Amino acid sequence: MAPLVHSFDWPDRVVVGTVGAPGSRSFYLQARSGRRLVSIGLEKEQSKALADKIEEVLDELMAQEGNPASVPAATPVELVDNDPLEQPVEPEFRTGVLSLGWDPSTAQVVIQAFPIVEVEVDDDADEIEIDLEDMQADEMLLVRIPVGTARAFAKRTLEVVGAGRVICMFCGEPMDAAGHVCHLPDGLE
Structure with a gap:
């Protein structure tokens, strides 16, 4: 059976955002065209x-002689999107x-996302046999975005x-709001 493809060729919006407090955030990728919204x-x-x-792909494209894809070096101001995820997520x-x-052919970055595929494994088996047909995802997200939007998305x-928990300046581990037990590197005790 063919997978269900959530396809966005020129989305109105594509962002990564979070739900929850630092330390227990859940990350989501959202794409929207008109009223159609998909979150993964x-x-x-x-x-x-x-x-x-x-960023790496855009920098490589930009470095090509004459920058034929017109890749911007920085995020175009009109494409900055600091709004939260659209609700409900x-x-x-x-x-x-x-x-x-x-x-x-379209000068677009193409993102494909596939769900986690669970495979049943017999605990008593000496070897694990996986049927490739069982590995086929039943749905996927396909997003095509122009280079300026891709630069803004990456930024x-x-x-x-980077907006997660504060990093301890002594041990380099993330600090929780409830407290932090610092494990100093050897020699800094």
Whole structure:
């Protein structure tokens, strides 16, 4: 059976945002076209990796002779989006795999997100056999965004990721509002 594809070719909005307090935040990627809104859950590390990779791809494209894709060096001011996630946040799925691509025919960055695929494993089996058909995701998110929007998306995502808990200047670990037990590195006791 073909997967359900939540496709956004030129979305009105695409952002990563969070719900919850630092230390217990849940991360979401949201895409909207008109009144159609799709949210998917993802991990903080996935969010950061996606933004870092988008920046890398954009920088490589910008470095091409003549910058043929017209990639901006910085986020265009008119594309800055600091608004919170749109409510209600009801994720379609939790992301397992993300992929990133470039479509030169439309000069768009292409983001694909696939849900976590659960596979049943027989605890008594000596070997694990996985049927590739069981590994097929039943839905996915496909978002295509132009280079300026991609630059703005990456910048916002990195800011959201960095807005978590305060880092202890002594041990480098995140500090909770309820308190912090500092584990000093060897030699700083």
